[in-house]
Amino acid sequence: MLSSRILTTVEAHAEGEPGRVITGGLPNITGASVFEKMQNMQALHDDIRLLMLREPRGNPGLCCNALVPPCDPDADMGFIIMEQTEYPPMSGSNTICVVTVLLETGILPMSEPLTNLTLEAPAGLIKVRATCLNGKVTAVEFRNVPAFAMHLDAIIDVPSIGPIKVDIAWGGMFFVLADADAIGLSLDPDNGSEITRVSEALLHATKEQLPVVHPENPNITGPTLTNLWARPTDPETDGRGAITISTGPFDPDHPNEASGILDRSPCGTGTCAKMAVLHARGILKLGQTYVNAGPLGTTFSGRIIEETFVGPYPGIVPSLAGQGWICGHSNYTLDPSDPFPKGYTVGDMW
Template sequence: MKMARMLTAVEAHAEGEGGRVITGGMPLLKGNSVFEKMRYLEAHHDDIRLLMLREPRGNPALCCNAIVPPCDPTADAGFIVMEQTEYAPMSGSNAICVTTVLLETGIVPMVEPETVLRLEAPAGVIEVRATCRNGKVERVEFENVPAFVAHLDVPLDVPGFGTVEVSIAWGGMWFVIAEARAFGIDPVAENGGACVRAIEAMRHAAVEQYPVSHPDNHDLRGPTIGQIVAPPIDEGTHGRGAISVSSGPFDPSRPEALSGALDRSPCGTGTCAKMAVLHARGELAVGQDYVNASPIGTRFTGRIERVTRVGDYDAIVPSLSGRGWIAGVSQWMLDPSDPFPQGFTIGDIWG
């Protein structure tokens, strides 16, 4: 059997969000940082992202990670996040999946009751603490990259929805954030289609009206992702929301067309961006926990550890914790005669 490519992956999820982790078969990626390796992967081997995330091997809600050697001498491992339309510089749910896979498969030795390790993401190095018992990672907590607000409570003209008040914030990715009530939507699972349409329309408008770039790395432009937020409904939570992971370009002439999928988790970078907005409004203090719920009721716990500065912006240093599970191990192959070497998309769910 002749194969053009064979990749070994561990199938995992963090609070419901699928985060496939490639542990074998990746090509050599060149670069002096994991960010540079991410750009090399994007430029020379983007077929791997398409192969893993598009049908028939993937689905619109799936993320994928490649474990790579770190470049920072203090890091234990590096990882690159691949999403449907972009390479995310950081992701909380994917960091939890990667940590769970690294420790439960023995790539990084597990120490009970707590393993401390450092992971190099394209956005920077994060310190991770994993609570472990009987060979299982029970919870992952990490200190994220600093989060900050570029635009707070500004008007955004969203085609098909009118003028909506939004904030643009960095939490490891650039988010545009609005109240769900501005769209007349309750961000629960059964309203997923309506959430995606509103968020994608908002994101597309924000890119045109409020383009942003990270002051420490101007290649990190946005907003590339959006979320709508709402008050809590479950005891023990402080808020909830819905995040759309884009699966295709938004067509403003057809706002009814789906072009994304809901993040099944509460979204780690989204929670951090949301905390930055709340802190900027004076609604969340340093040291205060913030439990964020997803459309399916799963939870991440965030906390502002301290304040800092990023360029000209006041920023917070957030921590985030959640749980991850391994669901299986797979080997993905590409037959040279396969008519779909880069997968395919269909408009019923892909947009």
């Protein structure tokens, strides 16, 4: 078999959201921090992201992670997160997948009943506590980067829909958040096509009308995801969320044809962004827990562990907890004669 590239991966998911982890076959990715390594990968090795996430090796709902040596001496491992249209600085579900893979495959040593480790994400250091039993990671809880609300109750004019009241918040990524009930939109997963259509139109209208820049890193801009929320239906939870991840470019002349896909999990960074909004409104207090349900009914549990500032913005330091599962081990190859070295997308599902 002739191959110009061989990538070894572990397939995993966190509360339903798939997060492939590349454990071998990467080129040398340079940088003085994992954020710089992410920039280096984006500039020089983006073909790996496309190869892994697009068909025939990937699918629209898939995320991918590249394990890299950390740059911070306090970190045990670094990882770069890859999604269909961007390199997120942070992701809760992908963090949970990475921790599960690192410990259950023995890349990092597991201690039972608790394993403490530190990961370096592009957004910074992530302190992790993994609960372990009989070689299995049964829960992952981590201290996320500070979250904050940048705008509350802004009005965005969305073409073909009308004015929508939104919040913009950072939870490790920038989200535009809106009340699905106020829009008249059901968050039933069977309504996924309409959820993603409205979400993509809202996202790109917000990008045009109210773009944001992280106050401590001007290279991080947004918003890049939509977070529609609704009241809980399960008494054991505090709310529901439907996060849409873009899967293709947006054409302003055809806003109803924008492509996106629902995050299958409750979305870790989206949960933290929602908590920051609730805290900014005085609804969620220091020490309180917020249990967020995703489209599949699975949950992430967040808690405010500190109050802080991010630049001029009052914010929180949230923790987030959930579980991951390994579901496969793979070797992906690229034949030099393959006509699709960067994969492909087709309009029927992208």
